[in-house]
Amino acid sequence: MSDSDLADEVRRLHAELDEVRVELDEVKQLLGNSGRGLSRPTRAPWAAIDADDGTVRSDSESDSESDSDAGSVSRRHALHTAGVIVAGALAGGIATVATAGPAAAATSYFDGAPAINAANYSLPIGDAISATSTNGYGIYAYGGVAGGQFQGKHGVIVVGTDVDIAINPSGNPPPSYLSTAQYAGSIKLDSTNVLWLCVESGTPGVWQQIGGLGVAGAYHAVTPSRVYDSRLSTYPLNGVLSSGQNRTISVANSYNTTSGAPVTSNFVPAGATAVFANVGVVNTVGEGWLAVNPGGTFGVGASTINWSAAGQILANGVALTLNGSRQLTVVNGSPGSTNFFIDITGYWL
Numbered sequence: 001m002s003d004s005d006l007a008d009e010v011r012r013l014h015a016e017l018d019e020v021r022v023e024l025d026e027v028k029q030l031l032g033n034s035g036r037g038l039s040r041p042t043r044a045p046w047a048a049i050d051a052d053d054g055t056v057r058s059d060s061e062s063d064s065e066s067d068s069d070a071g072s073v074s075r076r077h078a079l080h081t082a083g084v085i086v087a088g089a090l091a092g093g094i095a096t097v098a099t100a101g102p103a104a105a106a107t108s109y110f111d112g113a114p115a116i117n118a119a120n121y122s123l124p125i126g127d128a129i130s131a132t133s134t135n136g137y138g139i140y141a142y143g144g145v146a147g148g149q150f151q152g153k154h155g156v157i158v159v160g161t162d163v164d165i166a167i168n169p170s171g172n173p174p175p176s177y178l179s180t181a182q183y184a185g186s187i188k189l190d191s192t193n194v195l196w197l198c199v200e201s202g203t204p205g206v207w208q209q210i211g212g213l214g215v216a217g218a219y220h221a222v223t224p225s226r227v228y229d230s231r232l233s234t235y236p237l238n239g240v241l242s243s244g245q246n247r248t249i250s251v252a253n254s255y256n257t258t259s260g261a262p263v264t265s266n267f268v269p270a271g272a273t274a275v276f277a278n279v280g281v282v283n284t285v286g287e288g289w290l291a292v293n294p295g296g297t298f299g300v301g302a303s304t305i306n307w308s309a310a311g312q313i314l315a316n317g318v319a320l321t322l323n324g325s326r327q328l329t330v331v332n333g334s335p336g337s338t339n340f341f342i343d344i345t346g347y348w349l
Contacts, residue, residue, distance in 0.1 A: 174188045
């Protein structure tokens with residue numbers, strides 16, 4: 001449609017709007033004289049345009065003739081009230097308009113089924129419904145079975161200035177309380193802020209925990225790098241770890257394996273909860289073992305690496321929990337002594 005045609009369409013809509021106002025006043029007068037307008041239900045009347053066929057759905061398809069008249073006026077009123085939007089649609093914008101009747105629009109409340117029914121068949125692309133709010137929700141939907149259903153090449157595309165998707169936490173973990181049929185692909189955030197994914201449909205279905213405060217987070221594999229070597233004097237704490245001693249070290253930065261010079265700062269980033277590491281012992285003396293704990297934990301619950309004779313070089317791959325400062329505490333609770341090193345191959349964040 002050309003610009004001149006578009007301008008003519010807008011002028012036509014404005015002209016018809018004046019006619020609608022006259023008709024609406026006449027209908028109001030007729031209803032007032034008959035008294036029937038006073039006997040209507042107290043809920044807000046509505047008239048939504050079905051964008052599939054252009055008909056108007058009012059609060060009762062089987063109402064009296066006066067209801068039909070009111071619905072007709074509501075349809076025209078809705079179209080002309082949305083005149084600017086319709087004109088934009090003709091120029092390739094929103095292809096269809098679905099809106100409430102005068103009373104519903106005034107109260108911001110839809111009462112009926114469907115409240116809005118909109119379809120878009122324009123090419124190459126257009127919006128069936130477009131909603132914008134500067135201080136609230138663009139679209140807010142609540143339903144007894146489903147708040148909203150979406151189907152298309154992309155079911156839902158969300159872009160938020162702060163958060164793209166937000167889920168309100170509620171209820172207990174899904175496997176412990178669901179008594180109705182659940183479907184694979186459902187996501188639930190319980191009241192403890194643990195995120196769950198339904199992986200098999202059923203009652204209550206099979207659920208897996210995929211995130212939350214009680215889990216380590218996602219695993220990030222890295223190129224193996226050294227974060228500590230007791231044989232090199234470039235580390236602030238160095239030397240043989242003797243029987244009964246402990247040493248708290250940081251795994252935040254990586255270092256050159258030969259010189260001990262710093263290589264990468266924040267190699268293990270702030271916020272990491274655990275690392276996967278190779279813990280090695282070198283130049284062992286006697287028999288012994290080391291326990292590697294989160295930083296600041298000095299008790300021994302289990303050994304991390306063991307040696308059985310002098311002069312051994314051994315290594316063990318193990319997952320290690322960090323404290324909030326990205327530290328580990330190495331405890332030698334054995335009668336032997338040794339140098340040791342730690343290489344990191346990945347972390348959880």
